[in-house]
Amino acid sequence: xxxxxxxxxxxxxLEQGAGGKAMRDLVSEVLTAGLPDxxxxxxxxxxxxxxxxxxxxxxxxxxxxxxxVHPPFFPGGDIGRLAVSGTVNDLAVMGATDVRALSSAVVxxxxxxxxxxxxxxxxxxxTCREADAAIVTGDTKVMGHGDLDGIVVNTTGVGxxxxxxxxxxxxxxxxxxxxxxxxxxxxxxxxEREGIDFGTTVESDVRPINGVVDRALSVAGADIxxxxxxxxxxxxxxxxxxxxxxxxxxxxxxxxxxxxxxxxGASEMLGLNPLQIANEGIALLGVRPTAAAxxxxxxxxxPDGQDAAAIGKAIDDEHGRVLLDTGLGTRYLREPATExxxxxx
Amino acid sequence: xxxxxxxxxxxxxLEQGAGGKAMRDLVSEVLTAGLPDxxxxxxxxxxxxxxxxxxxxxxxxxxxxxxxVHPPFFPGGDIGRLAVSGTVNDLAVMGATDVRALSSAVVxxxxxxxxxxxxxxxxxxxTCREADAAIVTGDTKVMGHGDLDGIVVNTTGVGxxxxxxxxxxxxxxxxxxxxxxxxxxxxxxxxEREGIDFGTTVESDVRPINGVVDRALSVAGADIxxxxxxxxxxxxxxxxxxxxxxxxxxxxxxxxxxxxxxxxGASEMLGLNPLQIANEGIALLGVRPTAAAxxxxxxxxxPDGQDAAAIGKAIDDEHGRVLLDTGLGTRYLREPATExxxxxx
Numbered sequence: 231x232x233x234x235x236x237x238x239x240x241x242x243x244l245e246q247g248a249g250g251k252a253m254r255d256l257v258s259e260v261l262t263a264g265l266p267d268x269x270x271x272x273x274x275x276x277x278x279x280x281x282x283x284x285x286x287x288x289x290x291x292x293x294x295x296x297x298x299v300h301p302p303f304f305p306g307g308d309i310g311r312l313a314v315s316g317t318v319n320d321l322a323v324m325g326a327t328d329v330r331a332l333s334s335a336v337v338x339x340x341x342x343x344x345x346x347x348x349x350x351x352x353x354x355x356x357t358c359r360e361a362d363a364a365i366v367t368g369d370t371k372v373m374g375h376g377d378l379d380g381i382v383v384n385t386t387g388v389g390x391x392x393x394x395x396x397x398x399x400x401x402x403x404x405x406x407x408x409x410x411x412x413x414x415x416x417x418x419x420x421x422e423r424e425g426i427d428f429g430t431t432v433e434s435d436v437r438p439i440n441g442v443v444d445r446a447l448s449v450a451g452a453d454i455x456x457x458x459x460x461x462x463x464x465x466x467x468x469x470x471x472x473x474x475x476x477x478x479x480x481x482x483x484x485x486x487x488x489x490x491x492x493x494x495g496a497s498e499m500l501g502l503n504p505l506q507i508a509n510e511g512i513a514l515l516g517v518r519p520t521a522a523a524x525x526x527x528x529x530x531x532x533p534d535g536q537d538a539a540a541i542g543k544a545i546d547d548e549h550g551r552v553l554l555d556t557g558l559g560t561r562y563l564r565e566p567a568t569e570x571x572x573x574x575x
Numbered sequence: 576x577x578x579x580x581x582x583x584x585x586x587x588x589l590e591q592g593a594g595g596k597a598m599r600d601l602v603s604e605v606l607t608a609g610l611p612d613x614x615x616x617x618x619x620x621x622x623x624x625x626x627x628x629x630x631x632x633x634x635x636x637x638x639x640x641x642x643x644v645h646p647p648f649f650p651g652g653d654i655g656r657l658a659v660s661g662t663v664n665d666l667a668v669m670g671a672t673d674v675r676a677l678s679s680a681v682v683x684x685x686x687x688x689x690x691x692x693x694x695x696x697x698x699x700x701x702t703c704r705e706a707d708a709a710i711v712t713g714d715t716k717v718m719g720h721g722d723l724d725g726i727v728v729n730t731t732g733v734g735x736x737x738x739x740x741x742x743x744x745x746x747x748x749x750x751x752x753x754x755x756x757x758x759x760x761x762x763x764x765x766x767e768r769e770g771i772d773f774g775t776t777v778e779s780d781v782r783p784i785n786g787v788v789d790r791a792l793s794v795a796g797a798d799i800x801x802x803x804x805x806x807x808x809x810x811x812x813x814x815x816x817x818x819x820x821x822x823x824x825x826x827x828x829x830x831x832x833x834x835x836x837x838x839x840g841a842s843e844m845l846g847l848n849p850l851q852i853a854n855e856g857i858a859l860l861g862v863r864p865t866a867a868a869x870x871x872x873x874x875x876x877x878p879d880g881q882d883a884a885a886i887g888k889a890i891d892d893e894h895g896r897v898l899l900d901t902g903l904g905t906r907y908l909r910e911p912a913t914e915x916x917x918x919x920x
Contacts, residue, residue, distance in 0.1 A: 240689040244717050281711035283676045285735060286631035294678035294731055295714045300722075331628045333639035335729050344585040366626035369640045372589050374917065377645075379722035384680050386639055386731035390630060572719065 244572050279320040279458065280387075282394050289394050291326035293317060294386040300573040302350070302380060304422045306414070306433030307510075309383050310353035312575060315510055316461070317387040318361045318438040323457040323513050324396070326389025327444035329363035335384040336368070341375045350381070361438035363387075393447065397468075399456040400476030402546035405522040407515040409442055409529055410435065410537045412465050413493040416507030419574050421496055428496045435511030442534040443513055449521075449528040456516035462575060463565055464506040468514050469542075469552045470565035476516075479548030482563065484556045486541045505554075506566055508574050516544065589917050624665040624803065625732075627739050634739050636671035638662060639731040645918040647695070647725060649767045651759070651778030652855075654728050655698035657920060660855055661806070662732040663706045663783040668802040668858050669741070671734025672789035674708035680729040681713070686720045695726070706783035708732075738792065742813075744801040745821030747891035750867040752860040754787055754874055755780065755882045757810050758838040761852030764919050766841055773841045780856030787879040788858055794866075794873040801861035807920060808910055809851040813859050814887075814897045815910035821861075824893030827908065829901045831886045850899075851911055853919050861889065 280293030295316045302309040318329055334354065338347065358364055365385075414435035421432055439459070446454060456476060460468035465487070473480045489504045497504045511534070517525045522540055529535035545553075554563040625638030640661045647654040663674055679699065683692065703709055710730075759780035766777055784804070791799060801821060805813035810832070818825045834849050842849045856879070862870045867885055874880035890898075899908040 242683050242685060242687040242689060242692065242717055244685045244719065281676060281678075283711065283733065285635060285675060285733075286633045288631045290630060290635070290675075290733070292676050292678060292733055293712055294680045294729065296680040296682050296716050296727070296729060298682060298716050298718055330630060330635075331626065331637050333626075333637060333731050335639045335641040335731070337641050337643060337727055338587050340587060340589045342587040344587060347587065366628065367638055371641050371643050372587055372917070373643055373724070374589060377724035377918075379718070382641070382682055382727060384639065384641060384729040384731075386678050386680070386729075388628065388630075388635070388637060388733060572717070573722075 278324065278397050280324050282324070289391045291321050291324045291389045291391050291394070293320040294384065295320065296382055296384040297575055298382050298573050299419070299575050300380065301422060304434060305418045305431050307436035308350060308353050309381060310350035311357045312436050312510060313383040313385040314354050314357040314361065314363070315436050315438045316575065317385040318363055318440050319459045319513070321387050321389035322440035322443040323459050325391035325394045325447065327440040327447060328390045329361060329387060329440060330390055331366045331388045332358070332363055333386045334365045334368040337371045337373060337378060337382040339375050339378040339380060340372050342381060357438060361440055393451055395454055395457045397456055397458040397472055398475035400472055400478045400516040400544040401455060402478055402544050403519055404455050404516040404544040405519055405540050406469070406480060406482070406542045406544065407517055407522065407525060408488065408512055408539055408541050409439060409515065409535050410512040411488045411490050412509060412512065413489055413497060413504030413507050415510040416464065416571060416574055417493050417496045417500065417502070417504065420500055420571055424500070426499060428492065428499060430492050432492050432496050435509055437511040437534060439511060439513055439534060442529060442532040445528040445532045445535065446515060446525045449524045450517060453518040453521035454515055454525070455518060457513055459513050460509050462508050464508060466506045466552060466563050467565040472514065472516065473552055474550040476544065477549055478544040478546065480542055480552045481545050482542035482552060482554050484554055486539055488537045488539050505563060510575065623669065623742050625669050627669070634736045636666050636669045636734045636736050636739070638665040639729065640665065641727055641729040642920055643727050643918050644764070644920050645725065646767060649779060650763045650776045652781035653695060653698050654726060655695035656702045657781050657855060658728040658730040659699050659702040659706065659708070660781050660783045661920060662730040663708055663785050664804045664858070666732050666734035667785040667788040668804045670736035670739045670792065672785040672792060673735045674706055674732060674785060675735055676711045676733045677703070677708055678731045679710045679713045682716045682718060682723060682727040684720050684723040684725060685717050687726060702783060706785055738796055740799055740802045742801055742803040742817055743820035745817055745823045745861045745889040746800060747823055747889050748864050749800050749861040749889040750864055750885050751814070751825060751827070751887045751889065752862055752867065752870060752874070753833065753857055753884055753886050754784060754860065754880050755857040756833045756835050757854060757857065758834055758842060758849030758852050760855040761809065761916060761919055762838050762841045762845065762847070762849065765845055765847070765916055769845070771844060773837065773844060775837050777837050777841050780854055782856040782879060784856060784858055784879060787874055787877040790873040790877045790880065791860060791870045794869045795862060798863040798866035799860055799870070800863060802858055804858050805854050807853050809853055811851045811897060811908045812910040817859065817861065818897055819895040821889065822894055823889040823891065825887055825897045826890050827887035827897060827899050829899055831884055833882045833884050850908060855920065
């Protein structure tokens with residue numbers, strides 16, 4: 231069989247949708263083939279959390295996500311809260327904490343309970359209020375029962391950034407800061423799906439973080455060199471991408487990474503590494519060393535930043551790699567090529 | 576059974592997704608419940624084709640659509656061309672012919688052929704070039720085989736309008752202009768789906784119309800009082816909405832409405848009224864009588880406006896209703912409460 235014949239039989243796999251390397255390959259090879267991309271500061275080729283579109287004298291940040299999470303209701307959140315938070319957070323980590331408009335496009339299967347749709351809409355409304363954002367336009371489509379399992383919610387956002395922050399700006403010695411605890415979303419989802427009883431219920435961290443990120447930006451401005459939200463591929467995936475794009479290595483200290491004890495216990499039982507699992511309510515910030523103390527204090531002054539911690543730093547070695555200092559030694563922390571959990575967001 | 580019990584059992588129906596009155600009721604009752612909506616010139620409550628968001632000194636228009644068309648490849652187009660055109664056209668009919676950015680969020684079932692995905696991506700790229708637009712950010716999710724039939728493409732757009740045009744601006748005596756022929760998209764889709772051979776293949780009109788609409792705006796400016804693209808509910812649906820929102824009646828002359836002969840023949844065999852079926856490549860314009868001749872000449876100077884025609888006018892009577900002068904008499908042209916064809920876009 232020639233390569234060409236092999237390619238013509240190729241099909242999309244679940245792994246390609248999980249947000250890791252396989253998906254980035256699919257997106258860059260297929261979906262961006264031949265699309266024009268001129269005059270953008272951060273466009274598709276950068277594969278950041280969104281794109282920067284200059285309009286008048288403003289830096290408009292534009293980002294989209296479709297949400298297919300299963301189950302749609304889970305401890306700590308639901309697909310509506312996830313959709314609004316996911317889009318607000320992608321704007322925020324590019325510096326656009328000022329969310330100007332959100333759109334909501336819902337595809338639902340015929341037979342879906344209107345009461346569930348109302349719960350989702352109410353949750354989107356509440357989450358918008360938390361983020362000081364508004365859904366200003368929308369679309370609804372219904373697919374036949376059997377053509378779709380449940381509901382798909384797309385949210386797209388437009389924000390304005392005074393100071394655009396990419397995920398590629400790390401320099402050696404920059405301090406890596408997490409705005410909060412790690413591992414909650416993925417563990418909450420998988421525990422709910424597997425129906426495992428850990429004695430306690432792990433809740434997802436899903437929340438809009440533009441408020442807490444804005445605290446950091448307002449004290450440190452350009453001293454925040456890079457930001458990313460560690461969603462589908464977890465802390466390991468986000469740190470790995472920041473290292474690759476910044477042309478640096480990253481050294482993390484395990485004892486500094488805030489992993490809550492219930493997440494530790496549950497992820498052990500599930501056989502998962504909490505550093506490789508999805509978060510929906512935190513950001514990773516690269517901060518110039520001189521500004522790190524101010525940024526930590528600013529983050530901790532916000533209700534969503536109480537657990538903020540300096541978890542490591544960028545190094546001028548091991549470019550593109552993430553090292554984890556466990557206290558007993560140092561090992562590579564790898565980005566999983568495929569995520570073990572489909573439909574986690 | 577009390578009303579409350581009845582409501583708690585309510586489910587979404589296919590008819591609610593078809594873009595007619597039932598869908599507007601679902602959207603306004605459920606999906607916009609409690610969402611904040613301040614400081615917008617045209618926001619959700621107007622239920623226009625998009626929302627206007629002031630950023631700096633510019634009028635930014637923002638619109639979203641999810642596309643679930645079945646089959647995804649059809650005579651004259653495919654889901655990719657439809658997605659780009661649909662969003663570009665929703666911007667254009669609000670005056671934002673200057674498309675600044677598009678997003679593309681794809682949800683696809685596991686097992687989907689990569690070659691089909693490439694065809695769709697190539698088609699999106701070609702359609703972007705026609706519209707002088709660019710997809711600048713995207714997202715891909717994969718659902719399990721059996722959880723989704725095929726592919727869902729969401730496109731969201733950001734455009735800038737010098738002069739924002741609503742769909743509510745008609746005044747009595749305004750001339751109603753169609754930029755082109757009526758009925759092609761819906762008939763092409765249904766003929767393909769039913770596998771009926773009419774001796775000739777009706778092709779969809781799906782195309783970006785920001786270029787041809789811009790011609791009209793550049794000669795007439797504020798003399799264009801209202802615009803709408805007659806998509807899911809056809810000419811009848813769009814005219815009916817323009818009449819209701821403008822507080823006028825509309826009188827159409829059947830002999831002036833450009834219905835191509837192949838559409839006439841096919842829609843007779845399918846038992847459909849071409850005035851009630853979807854279009855994806857035309858707009859309806861309300862134009863002050865003094866500017867009508869200039870607008871028609873400008874439209875006809877564009878390759879996509881060769882068939883432009885003045886098809887009727889707004890009247891200060893029969894508010895919210897559309898009258899059709901058939902030559903033998905005048906009858907009401909009703910917006911169907913439900914569209915006969917699901918997954919037409």
